[in-house]
Amino acid sequence: MRSIGVSRIVTVLILLGLPVVQEAAAEKLRGSQFITAMKSNTLSGTTSGGDSFNVYFLPGGMVTYEDSAGVRDKGKWRLDQSDDVCVTWNALDQGKEQCFVVTATGNKLSWHGKTQGGRGTLRGAVVDSSLKPR
Numbered sequence: 138m139r140s141i142g143v144s145r146i147v148t149v150l151i152l153l154g155l156p157v158v159q160e161a162a163a164e165k166l167r168g169s170q171f172i173t174a175m176k177s178n179t180l181s182g183t184t185s186g187g188d189s190f191n192v193y194f195l196p197g198g199m200v201t202y203e204d205s206a207g208v209r210d211k212g213k214w215r216l217d218q219s220d221d222v223c224v225t226w227n228a229l230d231q232g233k234e235q236c237f238v239v240t241a242t243g244n245k246l247s248w249h250g251k252t253q254g255g256r257g258t259l260r261g262a263v264v265d266s267s268l269k270p271r
Contacts, residue, residue: 199212210228213225
């Protein structure tokens with residue numbers, strides 16, 4: 138049986154007038170892109186332990202965290218020389234700074250650092266801490 142290339146299939150779909158859905162590529166959020174995405178927005182997700190969480194990045198470098206297990210923390214965030222996002226919590230991670238490359242696909246965010254990473258959803262607004270990710 139002969140293999141049909143993906144580009145040939147796409148061409149046939151276009152000729153037939155059928156929609157071609159392509160998966161959006163993840164975009165790295167660097168510098169001002171991260172600041173714009175987080176402005177007046179809440180990042181929600183689920184911890185590795187299964188608890189829902191909300192994180193809010195405030196202008197000027199403050200960040201807050203709350204999860205459904207009752208853990209609350211505050212800290213500082215900054216952009217490093219590579220425009221990665223660095224967070225230092227007062228209590229979480231023993232107060233050690235962690236830096237992350239942040240990528241977005243629509244309203245879905247992923248972050249990856251040297252020792253940890255995660256995924257979440259931008260809620261589109263500052264939300265009350267209902268701690269139920271969408």
